Amino acid sequence: LTVSVFQETVTNTEEELTETPASLKREARLRKFRELHFKRNEAQKLNFKEVVEEDKRRKLPSNWESKKARLEWEVAEDQKKKECADRGEDYNRVKLLEITARDAALWERKKKKKNPDTGFAGYAEAQFRQYQRLTKQIRPDMESYDKQREDCGEDFYPTSNTLIHGTHVPTKEGIDRMVEDVEKQIEKRSKYSRRRAYNDDSDIDYINERNAKFNKKAERFYGKYTAEIKQNLERGTAV
Numbered sequence: 001l002t003v004s005v006f007q008e009t010v011t012n013t014e015e016e017l018t019e020t021p022a023s024l025k026r027e028a029r030l031r032k033f034r035e036l037h038f039k040r041n042e043a044q045k046l047n048f049k050e051v052v053e054e055d056k057r058r059k060l061p062s063n064w065e066s067k068k069a070r071l072e073w074e075v076a077e078d079q080k081k082k083e084c085a086d087r088g089e090d091y092n093r094v095k096l097l098e099i100t101a102r103d104a105a106l107w108e109r110k111k112k113k114k115n116p117d118t119g120f121a122g123y124a125e126a127q128f129r130q131y132q133r134l135t136k137q138i139r140p141d142m143e144s145y146d147k148q149r150e151d152c153g154e155d156f157y158p159t160s161n162t163l164i165h166g167t168h169v170p171t172k173e174g175i176d177r178m179v180e181d182v183e184k185q186i187e188k189r190s191k192y193s194r195r196r197a198y199n200d201d202s203d204i205d206y207i208n209e210r211n212a213k214f215n216k217k218a219e220r221f222y223g224k225y226t227a228e229i230k231q232n233l234e235r236g237t238a239v
Helices: 002-059 064-085 091-097 099-114 123-137 141-156 172-190 208-239
Strands: none
Touching: 064 091
């Protein structure tokens, strides 16, 4: 009996030893499967979230990023202004202290390139540039606006039956400002290069406009060296 019990115990032990590696492998595979299943669910959630965010970005305006950056910058500027006001400091001076020499030089170059004076290119462009310049100088004067509204009464808001021609009287400041602007225009116009008038008495030594420009350029550089030769030729032809 003792021998049979011992043999049975040895048999059970051998079976447990043979089954243990297989069960461990199975548990490892199940654990790995659960991990992969969890990662797949996480990837699906992240992918769905990214798709929703991409759809939101697609529905936004094309310049939304620049607008957002601009709004954030304005909020930060307002916060800095409040902090400087609480400390009793001048915000413009504090801001200038934070600007580096490199940034200042860069801004100066951008300012020069922003509105370059290209001169006269056409009447339409010149008129548009003058319009832009004049509109930038306009500053609303609420006191004169209120005074004019009181003086005009109901005619301040004209209708099709309202006659307002000749009722406006310009102020002395407005007239002086207009005169000053006209004088600046005349001074600036005098500096423009005008087309030279044709001289009938000048010698014709060219065959077309391009040749005339070339001859003038050659005369400017080599005229003093060829003046004597030219005079001898002219005297010879005169004889």
